[in-house]
Amino acid sequence: MDEQINGIVIKQIDYKDNDAIITVYTAKYGRIGLYVRGFKKMTSKNVYATQVFDESVFMLEYNPISRFQMLKSATLVNEHKHIKADYDRLAIASLICEVADTVHGEEGYQDLKSALDCLDSTEEPYTVLNLYLSLALRYAGTGMNVDGCCLCGSGEDIVALSVQEGGFICRRCNSELRLPESDPGYLRLIRIINKADFSVIDKIMKLGLNSFTITQELIGFLKYHLDIDFRSFRSLLDINR
Numbered sequence: 001m002d003e004q005i006n007g008i009v010i011k012q013i014d015y016k017d018n019d020a021i022i023t024v025y026t027a028k029y030g031r032i033g034l035y036v037r038g039f040k041k042m043t044s045k046n047v048y049a050t051q052v053f054d055e056s057v058f059m060l061e062y063n064p065i066s067r068f069q070m071l072k073s074a075t076l077v078n079e080h081k082h083i084k085a086d087y088d089r090l091a092i093a094s095l096i097c098e099v100a101d102t103v104h105g106e107e108g109y110q111d112l113k114s115a116l117d118c119l120d121s122t123e124e125p126y127t128v129l130n131l132y133l134s135l136a137l138r139y140a141g142t143g144m145n146v147d148g149c150c151l152c153g154s155g156e157d158i159v160a161l162s163v164q165e166g167g168f169i170c171r172r173c174n175s176e177l178r179l180p181e182s183d184p185g186y187l188r189l190i191r192i193i194n195k196a197d198f199s200v201i202d203k204i205m206k207l208g209l210n211s212f213t214i215t216q217e218l219i220g221f222l223k224y225h226l227d228i229d230f231r232s233f234r235s236l237l238d239i240n241r
């Protein structure tokens with residue numbers, strides 16, 4: 001039986017001369033592969049609803065055993081046109097989609113949708129990215145420990161952030177680790193981003209979270225704890241050089 005499924009296109013791979021296989025993050029089934037016939041023909045009526053970053057309604061007959069589903073038709077809901085028109089946002093959205101394809105949780109679809117919707121209109125694109133990355137760390141069960149020192153549990157005199165230990169380090173424990181001390185204001189921002197979610201995105205704007213330094217910190221945690229190298233991160237490094 002045909003069903004209509006809401007989803008966001010996060011990846012596209014060309015297939016044969018005119019076709020493509022797209023990965024769609026759906027609310028109902030998580031990530032699914034969709035075979036799009038005539039993807040590269042401008043006359044195809046589905047072409048405007050199956051591009052990466054498009055949020056669309058897909059008509060298909062879902063077969064849970066099949067590796068990918070045949071797309072019958074697609075209707076565009078939101079093309080996120082400001083993302084597609086801006087190089088920075090495009091690079092950030094690419095990284096968000098690559099992370100969504102690799103690390104995902106129960107709230108995955110809603111968080112991805114919120115991230116792309118916010119990114120399309122915000123003046124703080126890195127705040128949106130940083131929040132998404134911190135959520136991805138939490139999905140993976142390796143969220144930063146920002147409640148106190150990772151080693152002794154003390155909430156007092158936090159002075160550093162350790163990728164290896166997974167979060168905050170107090171002064172006493174750091175006398176052995178000898179990590180470079182971080183600015184208290186910076187550690188406060190790290191705590192805020194790791195406690196937030198998209199329901200409070202408006203409240204965490206204009207605090208200083210629109211920072212590529214924080215992005216690098218979060219990517220460092222994802223790399224170390226999940227051993228994933230995100231290809232799209234390289235374009236962001238180039239932009240911020």
Ligand SMILES: [Zn+2]
Pocket residue numbers: 149150151152153154169170171172173174
């Ligand atoms: Zn300690």
